[in-house]
Amino acid sequence: MKTAKYYLQLWLLVLGLSHHSQGCGADIFAEASLPVTGTIAITQQVKLTVDIFSRQDFARSSQIRWQPVAGLVIEQKEPFSTRYTAQRQGHEYFVQQWELLLTPQAPGPYRLPALQIDVWVRDDDGQVALKPTAGIQSNSIEFSASIPEAMQGIEHWFAATAVTVERSFEPDLLDESSDKPVIGVGDALSRTIHIWAQDSAPRMLPTFNFRSYQGLSAYQKPAQTAESVNRGRYTAEKTIRVDYLVEEDGRYQFPARQIHWWDTVNQRHQVIELDEVLLQAGENPTLKPFVLSAEEQQQQSRRRWLMGIATGLALLLPGLAALGVYRYWQRPHVQQAIALRRLLKAACAEEDLLKQQAMFYRYFDYRQSADYDAQLQSLLAGISSATTRSGMLTQLAALQAYLYAEQRRSSVMKADAFWSSLLAVVSNQRAQSSPADGLRLNPAGEKHKA
Template sequence: MNPTNKPKWILLSLILLFLQPVMAAESGITPKSDRAEMKNLVSVNAWLEGADKNAKATQSTKHSNTASDERTLDQKEAVYAVSEQIVMVVEVSTPRWLTGGTRIGNIEIPNVIVKQRNPLATNYTQRRDGQTWSVQRWEITLYPQVSGQFHIPPTSVTAQVSAPNGKNIQANLSTPPLAFKASLPSGLLSGDQAWVAASALTATEQWQVSREQGELKVGDSITRSVTLTGTDTLSVLLPPLLAATENHEPSDSYHRYPQPNALADSQSRGNYQSSRTEEVVYVLQKGGDLYFPNLKLQWWNTKTQQLETLTLEGRHFTVKHTVGSWLSLYGPVLFTVLALLVTSYILMRMLVRYYRTRPTPQWLVFSRALKTKSWATARVLVYRKLRGQTQQLELHQYQASSSWQSLSQRLQQAKLSRAGFIRVWLKIKKVTIKGCSLPKALPALETINTKNEL
C-alpha cells in the first residue's frame, strides 16, 4: 500500500465504524449487542377457542425474542364439530410498546376455510409481575369442512417494538404448530345432508303477491323470501333452503325464477354474524289449490351441544283459472273426448248401414232376446250356435263335465236365468281339428233370417 494513501484508509475506516449502528437500526437488522437487549422483550402466545369463546383445550407458546426461542407448550388436542367456528388467538405482548404494524403470515390448511374476519387487533394492557405490558390480540377463524385430524403449521409473526435505548427493534417470531380434530357431532347427520354448526341460528320469511285484492289468477306472481341468520359461522356455510326443497319437489303449477342470493358477513366486538337471503318469484301457470311446503333445516348448536331443527311454515294459495289457462289445461282432454265421440258416431252409422242389407249378428239377436226375456228365442239361438260351432245337435254331447251337464239340463227345462244363458253362450266355442275348422252341418239353417224372430 502506498504510504501516502494510509491516512485516507484510516479516515474511511473511522467513518464506517461510526455509521454502522445507524445503518443497522435503519435497515432493521438487529446487531448481536441488541439481541441480548431484546431478551424477554417480546412475548407471543397462541391457542384455540371454540365458537363460544371458551377455550376447550388450549395450546400456547411463548417466545422471549428472536435470539432465545424458549417455549412453553400445553399440548392437549381439542375436538370440534365439522363446520364449527374455531378461533385461533394470536397474542403479541411487550413490556415496552409496539411502534409498528404487526404482520401475521398466511395460514393454509387442506379442507379448512381460514378467515381473518377482524382486520384490526384488540389492544389492551396487563400487569405482569408488577410491570405493565402492552398486548395485541388477533383472531383468525377456522372452519373444518370434513372429519379428521388437522395440523396448523407454525405461523410467522413480525412485530416492531421500542427498546430501552430508544431504538426500534423488529422481532421475527412464529407460533407453534397446533392440532385439533373435527367430526360429525351427531349420528343423525350425514355428509349428504344439509346442516350447519353455529352458536345461534334464526330464520325469517316474507311473502309477496302481485294481486293484493281478490283471488290470484293464472299469470299472477308470488314472491317468497327466506333469510337465515347465524352467529359464529360463515354465510357461504349457510345451506340453501328454497333451492334444495324445490329441486326434489318440482311443480308444473308455476314457473320458478330465483333471484341472486344475498350473502353478508360482519363482526362487532368479537361477535361474528352471517346471513343468507334467498328470493324466488313464482309465476302461476295453473289454477286450483297451490301449496308451498314447509322448510326444515337441522343445525348443531355449539353452545348447548345439541342437534336442533329450524322450521318455516308453508302456505296455501287458491289460484283462479282464466279462459285461456282453462283451455290450455283441459283442451287436450276435451279434444280427445270429442274425437272419440265423433269416431263412435261414424262407426255406429256405418254398422247400421251395413246391417240394413245383411242378417243381424247372432250375438246382437241373443242379447235382445235376453233383454226382452224371450227365453224360447234365446234357446233357439244357443242351439244354432252349437250347430254352427261344433256340428253337434244336443247340448249334453258338447262336454262331459258335471257343470256343463247341469247347465244344459236346466236350459232344456226352462229353468235357466239370464246369467246362465250367458254362461252357456260363452262356453260354446268353435271346434277345430289341426287348425282346420269342421264343415258346417245343415248349412241352410244359417241362411234363415233372424230379424223377425223377436
C-alpha cells in the same frame, strides 16, 4: 474526512440496530390458545387467540402468517387487535391480542403448525423501523373435530350458536285476513327466505332450489350473503329469493322445508320448520304438479323402462313354464310311459297275472334293461315266473321294497314320474290283496303282520 465520518456513523447505527434487535428478540414472544370446551363439531367456527408480548411498545399492527392445513379453513376477519398490558415474571409487557377463525370441514385430528409473526416496536428514541423489528413464532395447536351422533345421516347441517329464519311473500300469502290479495294469470309473486346464524360463515348456510310448476314459472336469483361482527360475535346472513310468474289458474303447493343445525352452546340438534304454503291462482281448483328437470325426466323414463321389462318378464315366464310343461308331457317317451302305466293299472285291477307280467316286461324293454342292475332284473323275472296269486304278491312286495330304497337313494328315481306311478300301483295292488296272501311292507321296508 467527511466521507470517513459518514461511514463511521453508518457503522455505529447498524451496530446499534443489531444490538437492539437481539434485545427485542429476547423480550418478544407469542402464545396461541384455543379456549374451547366440549366437543368440536365439523363446520363449527372456533376462535384461535394469539397474544403477542413485547417489553417495548408496539409501533404498528403485527402481521400473522400461517401454513394451510387440509380440511381446515383459517381466516383472520378482524383487522384490528385488542391491546392491553400484562405482568410476566416481574416485567410489564405490551400485548396485542389477535383472533383467527378455524372451521374444520371434515372429521378427524388437526394440527396447526407454529404461526409466523412479524412485529414492529419503537426504539428508545420512539422511531419506527421500515422493516419488522423481530420475527417470532407461536406454539402449534392440535385439536380434533367430529360429527355429533345426533347429526349422523343428515344430508346438510351446520354448526352455530343461534339461528333465526324468516320468510315472506309479496303479495303476502301468509295473511289470513279477508283482504288477502287475489292472484291471477299474469301476476308476479316473490318469495324470500332470510337466514341469520351467529358464529358461522355464510358458505355454511343451506341453499334452497325452487322449482317451476306446470303453469307457474320460477326465476331464482343468486343468493345474497353478508357477514358482520359485533363485540366479537360474528353473524352470517343469507338471503334467498325467487320470483314466480303465474301462467295458468290453479292451486300451487310450496312444500315444507327443514333447516337442521347443531347448537354448539347446548350441544344438541335443532330443527327449524318452514310449513308448506298453498297458492290459489284464479278459480281453478286443480292442484298443479312440479315441472320435472331434465335429470328427473331421464330417471322417470328409466324407471318406466325397467317397470315395462319387469311386467313383461312377469307375464312371459309363467307362459314359458306352462309351455315347457305341456311340451314335456307331449314327448313320445312320456306318452308311452303314461300308456304303459294305464295298461299296468288295468291289469292289476283285472287281477290278470299274465297281463301284469307282460306290462312289466314291456316297460322293462322300453327302459332299456341293460341300464338297470341285476337285482331289478331278478325281481322282474320273479314276477314273470309267478304262477299263483300269493307268489305274485310276494314278488310285488320285494319290488316295492326295492323301489322305496331306490327312491330314497337316487335323485333320478325321485324325478322319474313313471317310477313314482309304478310304486303307487304296486302299493295299491298289494293293499287290495287278502290278508291270507302273506306279509306287507311299510314304506320304510320293515315287516309287520298284515
